[in-house]
Amino acid sequence: MxxxxxxxxxxxxxxxxxxxxxxxxxxxxxxxxxxxxxxxxxxxxxxxxxxxxxxxxxxxxxxxxxxxxxxxxxxxxxxxxxxxxxxxxxxxxxxxxxxxxxxxxxxxxxxxxxxxxxxxISGGATTAWCAIKNAAVKAGDRVFIHGAGGGVGLFAVQFAKWKGANVIGTAGPSNIDFIRSIGVDTAIDYTAGPFEVGLEGQVDFMLDTIGGSTLERSWPLVKQGGAFLTIAGQPPIERGQKEGIRVLRSAIAAKQDLIDIAELMEKGIVQxxxxxxxxxxxxxxxxxxxxxxxxxxxxxxxxxx
Ligand SMILES: NC(=O)c1ccc[n+]([C@@H]2O[C@H](COP(=O)([O-])OP(=O)(O)OC[C@H]3O[C@@H](n4cnc5c(N)ncnc54)[C@H](OP(=O)(O)O)[C@@H]3O)[C@@H](O)[C@H]2O)c1
Structure with a gap:
């Protein structure tokens, strides 16, 4: 027992x-x-x-x-x-x-x-890893991550930076300095005002970890042909088709993904x-x-x- x-x-x-x-x-x-x-x-x-x-x-x-x-x-x-x-x-x-x-x-x-x-790692780094991989994030992309200080978000930020992306992240006031410290280029305090101002049509990949109105307000930020993943609900496939945005599904990591994540953590590239x-x-x-x-x-x- x-x-x-x-x-x-x-x-x-x-x-x-x-x-x-x-x-x-x-x-x-x-x-x-x-x-x-x-x-x-x-x-x-x-x-x-x-x-x-x-x-x-x-x-x-x-x-x-x-x-x-x-x-x-x-x-x-x-x-x-x-x-x-x-x-x-x-x-x-x-x-x-x-x-x-x-x-x-x-x-x-x-x-x-x-x-x-x-x-x-499991359910945090693995979810973020599959998201960044399936979105095919590449150097120079603009990646927007909601909840950038959370269990998924903090890894998504670091994987996107490792790929060479420019990262915009949202967090509450107590996490703003933290998300900057892990690599967020543009840190937005979601309690201080609307996160979407000036970013319409600018984002290659949107990762929503919050859902609800945050998800709704995020659509206009994504470029035509860009990618969108929400992990806080069902994949909004039909909306994506209507908007011309590629909607991704959350994925479960394979063994090689675990090994790759462990290597980045062992080297101190990802914390x-x-x-x-x-x-x-x-x-x-x-x-x-x-x-x-x-x-x-x-x-x-x-x-x-
Ligand atoms: N499908 C999947 O594979 C999968 C896997 C993992 C998680 N999930 C889901 O994804 C969601 C997030 O998971 P998690 O593990 O990252 O959660 P978490 O560790 O609780 O982190 C959520 C983060 O979001 C921040 N936040 C709260 N309200 C916000 C808002 N309005 N705008 C921006 N940031 C906000 C929180 O802190 P501050 O407000 O203090 O900054 C916190 O850092 C959950 O619903 C979870 O069930 C799905």
Whole structure:
């Protein structure tokens, strides 16, 4: 058995309970990981509340992002070994002492970063990486990133800069200096006035991480033939067709993407930010904080000692 956060019905943060749960067993192609840190993604509390269009089987162990140490290897796994420090994505729940994950969703942790930092990669760096890659961002492009200080945004800024783009980013007042420090060329405080002034038709790629009216107001900024991705809702395909703008879909990173991201982090080209670390038993506090929707980087749960 192991300790895990579980919930038996949808609801508020109080449904998250620390319980004994069966320790998972790695199946074909999977590894067993002793979790050191789990990333708290906004989707975790959306699923908990029943807001996400996805069937769940109770009890649910929340979480997909993790970093830890391989403790077991299932049949058919090549290139990963017991004792390796890794990070990745699991669909078996990560707010726990252990998880299992397909070897294809796991990569070796950069030596130079902590487990907490590595737990920010899946669902943050991976989402940003696929966005910048699928938009085919190139040197000289103007890339606009909403929520540039958030768990996805901070990576998107750095990947776009690494590609040689000119980056415009939005954040609240407490994150403006931070987004400049990670490379945003034009930092816009979205609380100080309309973000769109003077930028109509100027943007090659728009990454919206906010949705709602922010998404609506962003369309006129994108050039004809430019690209648009929102990760805060369904892809607005029809609107894109009408506007002559290429609408992208959010993608799940492949193993090579994890390896490429790890290399950039190992070299210090790309950095992360951990907003707060909570013990596993305080998962409900971590969800309350995440639901506020204002912060810098990723909230992380610490598992084990
Ligand atoms: N489809 C996917 O693959 C995928 C993957 C990851 C995330 N998502 C979704 O994408 C969204 C963002 O995720 P995240 O992990 O980056 O969230 P996050 O870590 O909570 O970051 C959101 C950021 O946006 C800023 N912000 C809040 N309101 C804003 C506004 N009106 N304009 C500009 N910035 C604003 C926040 O702080 P300040 O206001 O203090 O600056 C914060 O830094 C969530 O809805 C999440 O579920 C989707």
């Amino acid at each position: 192991m300790q895990a956060i579980r919930y038996h019905k949808h609801g508020g943060p109080e449904v998250l309970q620390l319980e004994q749960a069966p320790k998972p067993v790695p199946q074909d192609g999977e590894v067993l990981v002793r979790i050191a840190a789990a990333g708290v993604l906004p989707v975790d509390w959306k699923i908990r509340k029943g807001l996400f269009p996805m069937p769940v089987k109770f009890p649910v162990i929340p979480g997909t992002a993790f970093a830890g140490v391989i403790e077991g290897v299932g049949p058919g796994v090549n290139g990963l070994q017991i004792g390796q420090e890794v990070f990745g994505r699991s669909t078996n729940g990560t707010y726990a002492e252990y998880t299992t994950a397909p070897a294809d969703s796991v990569a070796v942790k950069p030596f130079s970063i902590s487990f907490a930092e590595a737990a920010t 992360t930010s951990v907003q707060a670390v909570f013990p596993l038993s305080d998962a409900s506090q971590a969800h309350i904080r995440s639901e506020e929707g204002h912060g810098r980087g990723r909230i992380v749960l610490r598992s084990g000692n």
